[in-house]
Amino acid sequence: MMWDIQKVSKTKITNPILIEGLPGMGNVGKIAVDFLIDSLNAEKIFEITSHSMPHCVFVNEDNLVELPEIEIYHKKIKDKSFLFLSGDIQPINEQSCYEFCHAILDNFQKDKGKEIVTLGGIGLASVPEDPKVYCTGNDKKFIKKFIKSKTINENIHGVVGPIVGVSGLLTGLAGKRKIPAISLLAETFSHPNYLGIKGAKEILRAIDEEYKLKLNLSELDEEIEMVDQAVKKVKTNKKQERKGLNISKVKKVMNTRKINTIETDTDYIG
Numbered sequence: 001m002m003w004d005i006q007k008v009s010k011t012k013i014t015n016p017i018l019i020e021g022l023p024g025m026g027n028v029g030k031i032a033v034d035f036l037i038d039s040l041n042a043e044k045i046f047e048i049t050s051h052s053m054p055h056c057v058f059v060n061e062d063n064l065v066e067l068p069e070i071e072i073y074h075k076k077i078k079d080k081s082f083l084f085l086s087g088d089i090q091p092i093n094e095q096s097c098y099e100f101c102h103a104i105l106d107n108f109q110k111d112k113g114k115e116i117v118t119l120g121g122i123g124l125a126s127v128p129e130d131p132k133v134y135c136t137g138n139d140k141k142f143i144k145k146f147i148k149s150k151t152i153n154e155n156i157h158g159v160v161g162p163i164v165g166v167s168g169l170l171t172g173l174a175g176k177r178k179i180p181a182i183s184l185l186a187e188t189f190s191h192p193n194y195l196g197i198k199g200a201k202e203i204l205r206a207i208d209e210e211y212k213l214k215l216n217l218s219e220l221d222e223e224i225e226m227v228d229q230a231v232k233k234v235k236t237n238k239k240q241e242r243k244g245l246n247i248s249k250v251k252k253v254m255n256t257r258k259i260n261t262i263e264t265d266t267d268y269i270g
Helices: 025-039 094-110 140-146 166-176 197-211 217-236 248-256
Strands: 003-007 017-020 043-050 070-077 080-087 115-124 133-137 181-189
Touching: 003 094, 017 025, 017 094, 017 166, 025 080, 025 115, 025 181, 025 197, 025 217, 043 094, 094 166, 115 166, 115 197, 133 140, 133 197, 140 181, 140 197, 166 181, 181 197, 197 217
Parallel strands: 017 080, 017 115, 115 181
Antiparallel strands: 003 043, 043 070, 070 080, 133 181
8 A cells, every 4th residue: 555545524625725744854844734723723634544654653641552643634714725734754765755745746636736835944953043934946936925025035055955855855746747836944953852843933924924824823932932941951951861852841842732753764854
């Protein structure tokens, strides 16, 4: 079995806009898309399964196991129909990533999909105080729609190397099908346990400006403060047995956002 996309709702979809955010650098994309799903009260419409998913389960708050999930949610806002692609994992290798992206695009084209926005992070050696958001894509006209925002920088050449994972590949493969797609990438700290909530907030600001979603981004401020305090604690406590960000406050935010970590051989820029 490759990737099976099962529709779990009878809701009709026409000419949707797809916004993707799977786990990656700083979990920036996942945090942003999960915030959109929660804030807009989006409805789950597709469940995606495959034997190409990591061979693992997660332990939930009830001490029971859960299989990794990838799901697509839907929300109709005025005259626009949005699809939000989120999940616990990325495909585990190059072949499964290609297969996954082609399956998503096949399904998207069946519903006469309009445009795609992928989200991710750019890993830095230190924590950015004011994360910048960069953009690239497969269509100059589509990019111009977003760079009207003062929060987005289109001069990304030389800032990042290859955009690895679904965020990059979905954008590239969409271009082969003449589907306009853009990648929004926010600066974040490259530590595996760091949560790039600040970067996610800046990406959400740009999305909100373009699509007029009326998001209340101040809801993220408490979580940002918790992560900032955790970073300060690490910096001031050099005698800590395990240097890093794996401490209680960060764990609390991770649990709130239902973020898990899986060790793989791939470092996702996206």
